[in-house]
Amino acid sequence: MQNASKRRKAGNVARQAGVGLLVLSSSAFAQDTANTPPATGDDAPTVVVVTGVLRNTTADKAAISVTTLDEERLRAVAPVSAADLLTEIPGVVVTSDAGESRNTVYARGISSGTSAGTVGYYWNALMEDGLPVVGGLFSNFSPDMFLRADATTKSVQAVRGGSAAVTGPNAPAGLFNYISKNGLTDPGGMFGTRLGVENKDHPGNLYQKYDFYYGVRNEDKTFGWSIGGDYRRSYGYRDIAYPPNRGGQIKANVNKLYRSDWGNGSLQLSVKYLDDHTGYLDIVRPMAHGFGPIAFDTPFGRSANFIPTGNIAHATPSGLDGRTDYWDPSNFARNRGGYIGLKWEHDFGNGWKVNNNVRYQSNEVHHNEAEGIGYQSVTSSTVYSNLGSVLAGLSTTPGYYTLTDRSTGQVIVRVNQRTTASSSTGAACSALCVQSTTPNLLPNNTISGNSPIANTNLVLTVSALNNRIRSDDFVDLFTANKSISFADKSNLTVTAGAYTAWIHFVRDALNGGQGVMGLQNSPDTYNVTFTTQSATPVTYQLTDPTGFGAVAGTGGNSVGSLYDDVRTREISPLLGLTYETGPWLFDFGARYTSYNFHGTNYRYVTNSSATSRSFGGLDGDPLTIYDNVYAVNPDSAAIRYNKNVHYFQYTGAISYSVSKRQTIHARYTLGHKNGDGYWNNYDAQWKVDATDPNILPVIKQAEIGYNYSTKGFSIEATPYFVDIDRVGVTSYGTLADGVTPYTRPLIYSHYRSYGIELDNRFRLTNWLGMRNVLTLNQGKALSAASWAAGCGGALKACATGVATTPDTAVYTSGPQERSAKVVYNGTVNADFDNFGGYFRFRYIGKRPTTVAALAYLPPNRVSDLGIYYNYNEKLRFDFNVNNVFNDRNATQIGQLGSLPTGMTLDQFIAQYPNALTTVQTNPPRSFFLSATLRF
Secondary structure (H helix, E strand, O other): OHHHHHHHHHOOEEEEOOOOOOOOOOOEEEEOEOOEOOOOHHHOOOOEEOOOOOOOEEOOOOOOOEEEEEHHHHHHOOOOOHHHHHHHOOOEEEEOOOOOOOOEEEEOOOOOOOOOHHHOOOOEEEEEOOEEOOOOOEOOEOHHHOOOOOOOEEEEEEEEOOOHHHHOOOOOOEEEEEEEOOOOOOOEEEEEEEEEEOOOOOOOOEEEEEEEEEEEEOOOOOEEEEEEEEEEEEOOOOOOOOOOEEEEEEEEEEEEEEEEOOEEEEEEEEEEEEEEEEOOHHHOOOEEEOOOOOEOOOOOOOOOOOOOOOOOOEEEEOOOOOOEEEEOHHHEEEEEEEEEEEEEEEEEEOOEEEEEEEEEEEEEEEEEOEEEEEEEEOOOHHHHHOOOOOOOOOOOOOEEEEEEEOOOOOEEEEEEEOOOOEOOOEOOOOOEEEOOOOOOOOOOOOOOOOOOOOOOOEEEEEEEOOEEEEEEEEEEEEEEEEEEEOOOOOEEEEEEEEEEEEEEEEEEEOOOOEEEEEOOOOOOEEEEEEEEOOOOOOEEEOOOOOOEEOOOOOOOOOOOOEEEEEEEEEEEEEEEEEEEEOOEEEEEEEEEEEEEEEEEEEEOEEOOOOOOOOOOHHHOOOOEHHHOOOEEOOHHHEEEEEEEEEEEEEEEEEEEEOOOOEEEEEEEEEEEOOOOOHHHHOOOHHHHHHOOOOOOOEEEEEEEEEEEEEOOEEEEEEEEEEEEEEEEEOOEEEEOOOOOEEEOOOEEEEEEEEEEEEEEEEEOOOOEEEEEEEEEEEEEEEEEEEEEOOEOOOEOOOOOOOOOEOOEEEEEEEEOOOOOOEEEEEEEEEEOOOEEEEEEEEEEOOEEOOOOOOOEEOOEEEEEEEEEEEOOOOEEEEEEEEOOOOOOOEEEEEEOOOOOOOOOHHHHHHHOOOOEEEEEEOOOOEEEEEEEEEO
C-alpha cells in the first residue's frame, strides 16, 4: 500500500477557506480527487493561494472561501469544457450544455442577467495565471471561448464572493483562475489522449483530444522552460454532419530565479496561441409542451439538430464600398487568440516585496454560425419580413409566397397574402393564410402550439451570422508590500498597487441573410418566391440559390450589419492593510476605479432604393429581391460617445484561530458591477445623451465562515448574504407623432440571496473516502422593475378600443429567476494499489425562470462514474461515463414565436401553461477512454 499512499498524497485536491485582496487568513484543509480518498487534517498539503491576493500566501492565512483543484482531479473527471471543472466549487452553479464554450456560471445565487450563454459570466471573471482571459465582457464574446484546460493546466483556484469585488477585474461574485505549469516547479513530460462517444446514435463520430506537456529545469533549479498544448476534434451530442469543434492551442513559458545585492526574485515570460473552432449547441432547442412541468412529447429527442446541413455556404456581396464576405456555417465560431506576458516577483528583504504581472493579449472570434434558430408559424409575417419583404415594399402587396425544396424542386407550401378569392389561390385571405389549393407538405405540420402564437404549420427561421469580434488588451497588475513586525510578535502588512487595462474592441458584422427551413432533424433551407396577384403576375425571388434572403441587410432575427470601434481605459488603485496578533487577524482592502470608454458605433441603414420595383440591387436584376435590401453606411449612421465611470469598493474581515484545527472568520464587502459593453445599446445618438453609465448596481455581501479539520474528517460551513440593489432598468418610448423618441425615467430592480455552503469530507478507511458539497440558497427578487408602455395623449396613439393610459412603472416580487434552493455535489472515491474509481452525483433544485414563478426548470440530476488503472508508474488509463443514467434535465426554456401584442411573458404563461416551448437539455450519456503517459 506504500504506492497507494504516495498516489493519495500526490492526488489531493486542496480545498481551503480562501483569500481576499491582501493577506486574508483562515485554515487549510484538503479536498479529495476523483480517485483518491479526501486528505484531511495532518494529511492535507500546504497550498499556496495566488488568486484574489496581491501577495501570495498560504491557505492558513485566509478569511474567505477559495477552492483549489489539482491536476489529478482535472485529468480524472473528463471535462468537455473548462466550465465543467467549476462544478466542483461550493456555491457555484454551472450550465455547460452549450458545449465547449458560451456556458453560464453564477455563484451564491447571483443569477440575475445570466440566463443566456452570450452573457453567462456576467458577475464572474475567468482568469489565466492571475489576469483576465478577456479585458471586458461582451455579448457573444465570453472568456471561455479563449480558455482551454489541457496538459499545461496545473490547477484551478476559485474565489467566490467576498473580496472578489475588490481583487478581481469587475467580478463581484467570483474569480476562477486557471494556473499553468512551468519547468521550474513541474519538470518532466506528459502525453495524453482521450477518445469518446457523445452521441450513441453516431458512435463513429468520435470525440478526440490529444494534449502534451514538457518541462525542463537546470541542475541548480534556477532556470526552466516548458511547452505544451492540445488538439481536439468532436461533433458534440447533436446530429450534426460535420464536427463543430476542432482545433487547439500551444503554450510555453521560460522561468528564471535570480539573486542580487538588492534582493532575490523571479521572472516568467509566457506566450500562448489558440486557434480553435467551436459550435454552440444551445442555439438549437428541441420542442416540448409546458412551462413546468415540461412534457417531452414532440418527435424531437435531445440530440435533435435544427442547424441546416445542406450546401448553404455563400458569398455576401454588400453596399459597403464593394466589400464581399464569404459565409460558411461549417466553420461555426472560429476562436483565435494569444498573449505574451511577463511576471516579475522581487523580495528586497526587510519586509519589502514588489510584484508585477503584465500581459498583452489579442482575442478574436469570427462567428460564422447558422444562428438565431427561431420557430414561427408559416403564416407569421416575421418569416417574410426576415427575408426582406417589408424593406422591399412587398409586405402589403396581394400575392402568395411559395416555399420549395431546393434539391428536388418540390413545392412544400404556398402562403397567400391579402389575396382575393380565385380558382388558383383559393378562398380570400385578409392577412396571411396557407393556400388551400396547393398541398401542404410542411414536415410535422400537425404539431400544436396550444396557444395563439406559433400554433400550427411551424417552420424554422435561421440567420447567417457573420460577425467578427476582436479585443486587443494591455492589462497590468502591480503591487508593493511592506511587512512590519512589532516587539509583541504582531505583524502589519501594507499593500499598495494598481490594476490598469487598455482595451481596443472592434465588432464588424455583415449579415449573410435570413432563411426558412422545415421543422425536421438536420433541415435545409427552402427556396422562397413571392408572386403578385394581378392581371400580369410577377414573381420575385426572395432567396438566393442557397436559400437566404436580405443578404447583407441591416438585421433580422440575429445580429445584423453594423460596426463598433471602442477603446476603454481602466485605472484602479488598490490599498490594503492586514494586521496579525496572536490568533487574531484583521484585514481591510479598497479599490477605486476610473473607467473611460469612447468610440463610434456605425448602425447601417437600408439603401433608399430598396422599395423601388425597378431597382436591380447588386446584381442589376429587379426580380431578385435577396440582394436589393442591402445596408449602406451614410454619415448619419455614425454614433459617437465618450463616457467616464467612477466607483469605489471595499472589503473587511476578522479572523480568529480557535486552535490549530479550527478557525472562524467574518467578512463584509461593498462592491459594484461596471456594465462593460455599455456601447452596445447606443444605436442612436439621443440614447448616448440620455444615459448615465455611473448608475451602477450596489452589491453588499457578508459571510461568516467556520472551518474544522482533523485526521480523517473536515468541514467548512459558510453562511452568506448577498444584496444587489439599484439595478437600473432603461426603457424608451415614442411620442404621439410616432417618430420622436423619449427615455422613460430610470427605475431600479432589487435582488437578494442568502444561504449556507457546507463542504465536508471524511475518510471511511484508508482506501475509501467521500466528499459532500451542499449549498442551501434562498434567492429573492424584492422588486423586479419594468415599464408598462402607455398610449394616447402625448404618447403614441392607442390601438382601437384601448383607453389612454400613462407609462407605468411595474414592480414585481418573487423568487429570483434561475436561482436554485438546493445544489449538491457528492463524490465517493475508492483507491487501491493499482486501480480505483469514483461515483459522483450532482443535483440542482427546481429553478423558476420568471419572478412570478409561473415557469420553472425541474430539478436536475446527473451521475458520473470514473474508473482508473495504473499499468505502471508512467502509464495510466481512465474510463469515464458522464450522465450514467442518461437523465434528461431541462436547462433552458422559452416560448415559441412572438408574444401577442400587449401581453407579458408572465401573462402568457398564466393563460397558456401548456403552450409549445423550446427546451434546452443537458448532454446525454457519453463515454470516454483516456491514456496518460508520463516521462
